Amino acid sequence: MSDGVKNQLSKTDSKLPNLAGLGRDRLRALFTEFGEKPFHADQVLKWVHQRGITDLDVMTDISKSLREKLKTKTQITLPVVVDEFLSEDGTRKWIVEVASGSRVEMVFIPEAARGTLCISSQAGCSLDCSFCATGKQGFNSDLTVAEIVGQLWWAVKELGGFSGELERPISNVVMMGMGEPLLNFEPVMEAVNLMMEDCAYGLSKRKVTVSTSGVVPAINRMKEFTEASLAISLHAPNDELRSQIMPINKKYNIGMLLESVRGYMASLPDKRVPVIEYTMIAGVNDHRQHARELAELLKTFPCKINIIPFNPFSLSDYSRPSGSSVTNFRQILQREGYTVTVRTTRGDDIGAACGQLVGEVADQTRRSQRHKAKAASNRRVFDRADNLAVTADRL
Numbered sequence: 001m002s003d004g005v006k007n008q009l010s011k012t013d014s015k016l017p018n019l020a021g022l023g024r025d026r027l028r029a030l031f032t033e034f035g036e037k038p039f040h041a042d043q044v045l046k047w048v049h050q051r052g053i054t055d056l057d058v059m060t061d062i063s064k065s066l067r068e069k070l071k072t073k074t075q076i077t078l079p080v081v082v083d084e085f086l087s088e089d090g091t092r093k094w095i096v097e098v099a100s101g102s103r104v105e106m107v108f109i110p111e112a113a114r115g116t117l118c119i120s121s122q123a124g125c126s127l128d129c130s131f132c133a134t135g136k137q138g139f140n141s142d143l144t145v146a147e148i149v150g151q152l153w154w155a156v157k158e159l160g161g162f163s164g165e166l167e168r169p170i171s172n173v174v175m176m177g178m179g180e181p182l183l184n185f186e187p188v189m190e191a192v193n194l195m196m197e198d199c200a201y202g203l204s205k206r207k208v209t210v211s212t213s214g215v216v217p218a219i220n221r222m223k224e225f226t227e228a229s230l231a232i233s234l235h236a237p238n239d240e241l242r243s244q245i246m247p248i249n250k251k252y253n254i255g256m257l258l259e260s261v262r263g264y265m266a267s268l269p270d271k272r273v274p275v276i277e278y279t280m281i282a283g284v285n286d287h288r289q290h291a292r293e294l295a296e297l298l299k300t301f302p303c304k305i306n307i308i309p310f311n312p313f314s315l316s317d318y319s320r321p322s323g324s325s326v327t328n329f330r331q332i333l334q335r336e337g338y339t340v341t342v343r344t345t346r347g348d349d350i351g352a353a354c355g356q357l358v359g360e361v362a363d364q365t366r367r368s369q370r371h372k373a374k375a376a377s378n379r380r381v382f383d384r385a386d387n388l389a390v391t392a393d394r395l
């Protein structure tokens with residue numbers, strides 16, 4: 001990337017409306033407020049989000065007088081990419097600096113038939129899930145709409161999507177980077193809608209996914225704002241275990257969570273199911289008994305299940321599960337009729353794998369160590385239950 005681009009994009013005046021962070025309705029309202037025709041909103045959206053242009057002087061289908069007005073009354077400001085890493089497997093990680101001075105990460109995962117961009121919604125996170133590197137640094141700041149959608153803008157630019165070098169390099173966006181998207185509700189809703197807007201990126205609503213740890217009141221509100229897809233970070237088949245590894249479960253338990261997700265899915269105009277994310281951690285939630293419990297829990301809840309073998313990071317005491325326990329877990333669920341995928345670890349060598357984003361902060365609480373001790377005693381109980389179940393299967 002050129003320094004010219006960096007400098008231009010880092011200029012900011014927080015008091016002026018930022019054209020790069022306004023959805024179509026808000027842009028139309030802004031032009032009306034300026035005494036201009038609302039159709040200019042579509043022109044601006046196309047210049048910024050389809051052609052990657054942030055210089056008003058280049059937007060030649062807008063009259064010179066209007067461009068001059070926009071220069072004094074608005075700004076076009078995007079976050080700045082300050083570093084990038086390329087994995088041996090082709091995964092890319094970009095470090096993005098936002099206006100608060102915090103840094104967040106986004107990850108691009110190229111595959112044969114699609115390109116997925118994993119985007120951050122907050123710098124840090126307050127929810128403290130025990131297996132997550134981001135959670136260990138605490139909460140720093142919420143990202144603005146322009147800082148969220150700006151990650152997609154940068155990735156498209158860096159991948160040659162604006163210049164036409166590569167047609168649609170990004171087909172899928174997942175709000176699964178740093179932060180809990182639904183704790184930064186309005187900016188995230190506006191940003192995902194902008195990603196799906198025809199005059200902007202035009203991504204399919206099936207391919208823009210908000211992933212949440214389970215902020216139930218926000219899930220209940222989502223249907224009023226968007227039709228994006230939903231993924232749930234479940235990671236445990238019962239409340240006791242989930243509360244140990246995800247403190248949010250103490251406030252919104254699994255029953256409340258599944259009920260709210262059911263309501264959101266029912267509100268969508270097309271038939272879609274949520275994805276249940278299940279990070280498997282060795283000796284914590286990876287036992288066959290957990291798989292059976294999960295199958296039982298979800299038997300009346302249409303969904304797909306995505307298993308993510310835990311990706312170790314420094315300061316975490318957790319370990320990756322063995323290949324055989326992942327296979328056993330998957331097979332138990334598949335035998336019960338579930339569609340199950342196992343996420344391949346990508347970008348491990350650049351700290352871009354799931355759950356690894358920005359983890360170089362001391363774990364003051366040693367939560368994972370305490371949990372491991374508790375899990376060891378649980379495991380003995382499960383081992384007995386498992387032996388009984390195996391015996392019963394053979395009868």
Ligand code: SF4
Binds near residue numbers: 136180
């Ligand atoms: S898993 Fe998500 S919600 Fe939990 S601490 Fe990490 S970023 Fe926050």
